[in-house]
Amino acid sequence: MFRFHGRKLVQIYIWALSFLSKYKWEFFLVILFMLISTFIQLIIPRFVQYFIDELILEKRQDQFFMWIGVIAGLLILSIFIKTIQNILRIRFQENASRDLQFTIFQHTRKLGFPYFDSHPVGETLSLLNSEVSAMQKLYKEHLPTMLEWTIYALIAGIMMFQINFKLALSTLPCLLLYYIIGPSFVKKSALYGKRLSDQRIQFNQKVNETMSSLPELKINSAENWGLSRLTEYQSNMGKSFIKVVFYAYAKFAVRNFSFYIGFVILLLYGYWLIQRDELTIGGISAFLIYYIDTMKRITGVIASISEQKVLMHQVEKLYDFCQMEPDDDSRPNAIKCQNIRGNLEFQNVTFRYPHHSSVLLNNLSFTVESGEKVAIVGASGSGKSTILKILGRFYTPSDGVVLLDGVPLQHYEIHELRDLMGFVFQETYLFGRTVRENILFGNPDASEEEVIQAAKSANAHDFIMALPNGYDTFVGERGVKLSGGQRQRISIARMFLRNPKIIILDEATSALDNLSELEVMNALEKLCRGRTTIMVTHRLSSIVHMDRILVLHHGRIAEWGSHTELLNKKGIYYRMHQTLEVQNG
Amino acid sequence: MGSIRWFCSYLFKVKGMILLSLFLVIVETTTLTFLTWVQKDFIDDVLIESDYRQFLTFIILISVSILVFCAMMFITPVVSNRGVVSIQSILLQQLMKSLFKQQIGTLQNERTMTLSHIFTNDIPKAASLVEQMIRGFQRCFAVALSMAIVLSTNVYVLLLLVGFGFIYVWLGYHYGRDSKNASKAVEEEKSRLMVWTSVNRLDTWNRENYATQSYICSH
Numbered sequence: 001m002f003r004f005h006g007r008k009l010v011q012i013y014i015w016a017l018s019f020l021s022k023y024k025w026e027f028f029l030v031i032l033f034m035l036i037s038t039f040i041q042l043i044i045p046r047f048v049q050y051f052i053d054e055l056i057l058e059k060r061q062d063q064f065f066m067w068i069g070v071i072a073g074l075l076i077l078s079i080f081i082k083t084i085q086n087i088l089r090i091r092f093q094e095n096a097s098r099d100l101q102f103t104i105f106q107h108t109r110k111l112g113f114p115y116f117d118s119h120p121v122g123e124t125l126s127l128l129n130s131e132v133s134a135m136q137k138l139y140k141e142h143l144p145t146m147l148e149w150t151i152y153a154l155i156a157g158i159m160m161f162q163i164n165f166k167l168a169l170s171t172l173p174c175l176l177l178y179y180i181i182g183p184s185f186v187k188k189s190a191l192y193g194k195r196l197s198d199q200r201i202q203f204n205q206k207v208n209e210t211m212s213s214l215p216e217l218k219i220n221s222a223e224n225w226g227l228s229r230l231t232e233y234q235s236n237m238g239k240s241f242i243k244v245v246f247y248a249y250a251k252f253a254v255r256n257f258s259f260y261i262g263f264v265i266l267l268l269y270g271y272w273l274i275q276r277d278e279l280t281i282g283g284i285s286a287f288l289i290y291y292i293d294t295m296k297r298i299t300g301v302i303a304s305i306s307e308q309k310v311l312m313h314q315v316e317k318l319y320d321f322c323q324m325e326p327d328d329d330s331r332p333n334a335i336k337c338q339n340i341r342g343n344l345e346f347q348n349v350t351f352r353y354p355h356h357s358s359v360l361l362n363n364l365s366f367t368v369e370s371g372e373k374v375a376i377v378g379a380s381g382s383g384k385s386t387i388l389k390i391l392g393r394f395y396t397p398s399d400g401v402v403l404l405d406g407v408p409l410q411h412y413e414i415h416e417l418r419d420l421m422g423f424v425f426q427e428t429y430l431f432g433r434t435v436r437e438n439i440l441f442g443n444p445d446a447s448e449e450e451v452i453q454a455a456k457s458a459n460a461h462d463f464i465m466a467l468p469n470g471y472d473t474f475v476g477e478r479g480v481k482l483s484g485g486q487r488q489r490i491s492i493a494r495m496f497l498r499n500p501k502i503i504i505l506d507e508a509t510s511a512l513d514n515l516s517e518l519e520v521m522n523a524l525e526k527l528c529r530g531r532t533t534i535m536v537t538h539r540l541s542s543i544v545h546m547d548r549i550l551v552l553h554h555g556r557i558a559e560w561g562s563h564t565e566l567l568n569k570k571g572i573y574y575r576m577h578q579t580l581e582v583q584n585g
Numbered sequence: 586m587g588s589i590r591w592f593c594s595y596l597f598k599v600k601g602m603i604l605l606s607l608f609l610v611i612v613e614t615t616t617l618t619f620l621t622w623v624q625k626d627f628i629d630d631v632l633i634e635s636d637y638r639q640f641l642t643f644i645i646l647i648s649v650s651i652l653v654f655c656a657m658m659f660i661t662p663v664v665s666n667r668g669v670v671s672i673q674s675i676l677l678q679q680l681m682k683s684l685f686k687q688q689i690g691t692l693q694n695e696r697t698m699t700l701s702h703i704f705t706n707d708i709p710k711a712a713s714l715v716e717q718m719i720r721g722f723q724r725c726f727a728v729a730l731s732m733a734i735v736l737s738t739n740v741y742v743l744l745l746l747v748g749f750g751f752i753y754v755w756l757g758y759h760y761g762r763d764s765k766n767a768s769k770a771v772e773e774e775k776s777r778l779m780v781w782t783s784v785n786r787l788d789t790w791n792r793e794n795y796a797t798q799s800y801i802c803s804h
Contacts, residue, residue, distance in 0.1 A: 125701060204705045210681075211700040215689045223685040227678065230704075234677055238670035245666045249659035256658055260620070260651040264644075267627065 012312060012319045016138055019100050023092035030092070030144065033085035038152050040078040041293075042159060045286040047071050049163075053282030089144050097136040104132055104318060111326045126204040127321055130197075134314035142311070146304045149297035156294040163287050164279050170269050171291060174262030178299065181254045186306040189247035193310035196240040197317075203233040244310075251306070255299045266291060337416040341370040341405055342501045342532035344391070349400035351386055351555075360386045362555040363400070368548075373533040375543035377576065378552030384536040387552075388504050391534065392421060422500030424524070426507035428491040430479025435464050435490065436471040438479070442494030450497060458493035459523045460486070485516025492523045503528050505535040509542050517542065540577055549573065592711065595679075599671045603715065606665040610723040613657035618730050620650040665719045673712035677704065 020027055051067050054060065108115070108124055116124075160168040210217070210226050217226040266288060273279035279287075344367065351361040360383045368374045376384050389395045390402060393409055402409045409417065430438045439451050446454070451471070455461040463486055467473040479487045488508065495503070508524065509517045521542055535543060543549055544563045551559040551566065551573045559571050566573035596603060627643045630636045680703065684692070728750075735743045 125698070125705070129702075129705060204701070207704040208697065208701045211697045211704070214684060214692045214700075218685060218689055218692075223681075227681045227685075230677060230681065231674065234674055238674065241670060242663060242666060246659065246663050249662045253655040253658040257651060257655045260647075260654075263624075264647055264651075267624070 008316075009309075009312060012316055015319055015322075016135055016315050017143075019096045019103075020092065020139065020143075022099065023095055026088050026092040030085055030089045031147065033081050033088070034144075034148050035151065037078050037081045037085060038148065038155065040074050040081070041152065042155050044071060044074060045289040046159070047074075048289065049280070049282035049286035051282070052285055053280045057281065093136075093139045093144070096139050097132075100135055101128070101132050103322070104128060107322055107324075111324060115324070115326075120205045120208070123201060123205055125208055126201045127318060130200055130204070131314045131318045134197075134311045135318055137311055138308065138315070142304045142308050146301055146308075149301050149304075153294050153297045153301065156290045156297075160287060160290045160294065163283050163290075164273065167266065167270060167273060167279065167284075167287055170265055171262050171295075174258045174265065175295075175298070177261070178255050178258040178302075182251055182302070185247045185251035185254065186309075189244055189251060190306065190310050190313075192240050192243040192247065194313045196237060196244055197310075197314050199233070199237040199240055201317075203230075203237050206230055206233050251303070255303070259295045259299070262291070262295065263288075334413040335407065335411050337412050337420050340420055340501050342420075343370045343403075343405050344368040344502070344532060344534070345403040345406075346387075347401050347403065349390065349397045349402060351383070351390060351395065351397050351399075360555050361390075361397070364555065364557060365400075366550060366557060366560070368532055368534060370532055371530055373528055373535070373545075373547045375535045375537060375546040375549045376552060377537060377540065377543065377549060377573065378558075380538075382552040383555040384552055385506060388423075388506050388534065388536055391502075391504060392423065393417060419498075420501045422495040422498050422503050422527075424488070424491050424495065424503070424505045424508040428479065428487040430475050430482070430487055430490060432474070432476060434469075434472050434474055435467065438475060438490055439471075439493045439497060442497035443499075446497045451493075454493040454496035455490075457496045457523070457526055458489045459519055460489035460493050463489070483516065485519055488516070488520045489523055492520070492527055495527055501531060503531050503533040505533065505537070507537055507539075508535070509537070509539055551576075592714065595672055595675055596715065598675055599668045599715070602664060602668040602671065603719070606661060606668060606719045607722060609657055609661040609664060610719060611726060613654060613661055614723055614727045614730060616650050616654040616657065618727070618734070620647065620654060622734070623647055623650060661719075662716070665716050668715045668719075669712045672715050673708055676708045676712060680704070680708070 047067065047070065051071075055064055055067060104127060108128070157168075160171070206229060210230055213226070217223055266284075270279060270284040270287070274281060274284065346364050346366050349361055349364045350359060352359045364383075364387075376387060378384050386395070390397055391409075393414060396410070404412065404417075431441065436451060439454060440446060442454070443450075452461060455464055455471075464471055464473070473481075475481050475490075479490070482490070505524065509520050517539075533546075535546065537543060547562070548560060549563060549566055550557050551571070553572060559566055559569060559573055561569070567577060623643060623646050627647065631640055631643060684700070732743060732746070735746060
């Protein structure tokens with residue numbers, strides 16, 4: 001059984017409302033207009049009372065049209081004020097909703113690699129979609145309505161007691177009836193609401209997973225498997241949804257039942273009071289108008305509170321998400337990356353993922369001189385890629401330190417540090433835009449000449465010109481319209497524009513055929529000239545000419561030296577090389 | 586128009602549930618109108634005319650109407666939302682099957698997030714049309730019933746109401762078009778900006794600001 005901790009609920013609610021603080025003046029104006037329009041709405045039943053008692057029953061026709069005019073005028077004024085109020089309300093609601101979504105978006109980016117490594121994309125997608133919409137509902141539907149209706153119900157309640165105290169008291173049992181039965185439905189509805197919210201996140205994750213793996217599902221003839229998995233998640237979600245609807249509407253039914261029973265009681269008791277001259281016909285008419293409106297609004301407020309409780313489960317997910325701190329290891333007085341030569345040194349670096357016991361890098365020490373080209377090889381899971389993630393400061397070592405030109409990486413300003421480095425991955429991510437825009441991703445301020453020069457240096461210009469629209473060719477989602485080698489060369493062209501001091505190659509040629517590998521290697525050779533280069537690969541053919549090769553084994557350096565030196569040692573590297581030769585026939 | 590016809594073809598697959606829902610909303614609306622009618626007669630005949638012989642009959646009629654109306658209030662949405670869930674499931678299966686029929690090249694050209702958005706956002710919204718249609722029918726039925734009652738009382742009042750009704754509908758149609766276009770644009774932009782949030786490369790290339798700018802432009 002779920003239950004919110006009261007303090008946390010308040011904390012989350014205040015956090016949710018904090019997005020409105022920027023628009024406090026608009027909010028204040030909305031409240032002001034709300035009060036004026038509520039006052040007008042509340043005064044109308046008293047006019048009706050006067051109208052019936054003094055004009056109709058007393059047959060005074062002289063003021064009849066004047067009072068009709070007054071009531072109509074008040075209604076028109078009320079509509080006018082309500083319109084201004086709505087325009088103001090929508091403006092601040094939309095602005096606050098935009099700020100919220102923007103905050104979540106920015107936070108997603110701030111959390112960076114460690115977050116994405118441990119959370120499926122579908123979960124983030126759900127946060128940005130369903131959970132943000134849920135919180136926007138607080139501003140757009142619940143908060144203004146709740147405020148307006150509470151103000152109305154309070155003043156109308158006072159008016160009802162003023163018309164007839166006994167009659168007003170007689171409505172209370174019906175309110176109590178709803179309070180006795182209603183909460184159990186509210187609880188059940190909230191329980192299934194939470195379950196539904198969790199199931200929706202799971203479903204979104206599975207959808208995202210399925211959409212990402214559509215080609216694989218087709219190739220492996222696993223379409224039915226993929227479909228049945230999704231249907232199962234959707235079916236569970238559907239069952240919970242029906243239960244939420246059942247309890248939510250059962251609650252409405254109880255509410256309406258209480259309302260109508262109260263209405264009947266009012267008719268009977270009101271008639272009795274009129275007979276005893278304790279109430280006028282105009283009085284009971286005004287009372288009934290107040291009763292209908294007040295009950296509608298009180299139950300609306302109660303319903304809104306319970307609906308908000310359900311929404312708060314979704315908002316809680318956003319709140320918790322925003323409380324997540326990025327693994328930021330920056331120092332307060334970070335230094336600028338000026339005159340960097342590119343000397344790297346790992347000093348006794350140990351790394352394990354947070355909350356994991358297994359050590360990925362174990363007391364690792366090595367140096368890379370400025371302009372040197374070092375390859376790191378080793379079996380899968382030996383820690384090769386982890387070294388690169390530590391270099392990019394996507395992760396912080398558990399122990400030890402990495403120095404750049406003798407200064408720990410953490411001492412540098414993070415963005416400047418990343419600008420010094422250029423990454424080429426096995427899977428080059430190209431955006432679903434044009435070739436030019438993808439190259440410009442390396443340096444959005446580069447000129448047309450610089451883009452072409454970068455493409456030429458990356459051996460990409462010729463194939464780009466052969467594309468239907470040259471540099472304006474749309475590359476397809478993730479660059480699927482280009483071959484792997486072409487994508488890699490665009491990625492290298494980006495790097496030429498970026499002009500980094502240190503090049504980091506993560507299995508950059510591993511997914512390419514021999515011909516493409518040759519083309520990409522030629523481009524890389526030009527790129528790496530005069531720059532510190534660290535290359536992680538399992539493709540030994542591409543590291544023969546590297547200055548130094550480190551062989552990693554279970555997170556430690558097992559061997560190091562040039563290609564020839566390592567072959568002569570006849571150790572792990574030699575065995576890897578032999579295996580490769582056997583595989584190549 | 587084509588999309589309405591396409592959607593209606595799916596409605597036929599859950600016609601039993603839709604017909605039952607329609608029947609239930611008719612009962613719900615008729616009971617509510619009847620309840621108001623009985624209350625009026627109660628005030629006229631019992632309270633004003635002091636015809637106490639009818640007192641018990643009216644109380645029974647009012648009580649039964651209240652009970653039926655309240656029961657319908659939660660039975661109807663449960664039935665109609667079962668229809669929503671069924672349509673959702675049918676749409677999911679149909680769309681998945683048509684996706685599987687596509688060439689691998691075509692699938693690779695599609696953005697994952699755009700496709701995901703269809704399943705996590707567009708299908709639920711399309712399915713919820715079932716419930717909206719039933720509620721729409723309920724409103725139309727309630728209007729027709731009320732008009733019949735007003736007609737039986739005073740034809741001029743009815744004409745006045747119809748006149749105002751037309752103005753209301755015209756305003757709704759006039760401004761509704763803009764609002765429909767705006768919400769369509771918002772949905773498209775929402776789907777587009779999802780692409781940016783899923784790209785880890787933005788971090789590696791230190792291009793958060795670039796992504797943020799794209800986000801602001803699409804918002």
